[in-house]
Amino acid sequence: MNRVVHLVALVLLCVSADRADQCDDGADSCNKWTETSHNRPLNTDDVVTYEQLKDMMSTGSVQLFDVREPDELEAGFIPGATNIPLGDVEQALRLNPDQFRERYGVPKPGLEDSDFVLYCQRGIRSLSALETARDLGYSKARHYAGGYSEWIQLEPQ
Structure with a gap:
């Protein structure tokens, strides 16, 4: 169970880090849009x-x-x-x-x-x-x- 929790936490951390790289331009670009489950x-x-x-x-x-x-x-x-x-x-x-x-x-x-x-x-x-x-x-x-x-x-x- 702990391995699963740690794995999920690691995946979330990696996804968050990946998203942060997309937002390092100092603009509000990442605050303006959210992707829905339909990628819209x-x-x-x-x-x-x-x-x-x-x-x-x-x-x-x-x-x-x-x-x-x-x-x-x-x-x-x-x-x-x-x-x-x-x-x-x-x-x-x-x-x-x-x-x-x-x-x-x-x-x-x-x-x-x-x-x-x-x-x-x-x-x-x-x-x-x-x-x-x-x-x-x-x-x-x-x-x-x-x-x-x-x-x-x-x-x-």
């Missing part, structure tokens, strides 16, 4: 920060979707979010607008809606959901990378 660049404009999400919520200009499993919501959720578990995202986004509203109780996001935001616990599943949404044509969808774990740290209790 993800612009930081596609990520919503805590401050941006709070602003969107205060003006009512957000369609917020929590892609965690329903049992995870027992620990809490961001107010106003609609739950669509990650495994259901593709099917949900393929529904027609009437079916979507009937199933989830909210309007279906439009393909060009920039207020369509996905989140999960720490940003991993929401990034996957974002990739799915992008593959289905939701070109301006975004995700809250900090997720619920950041939300509960920053949100006044």
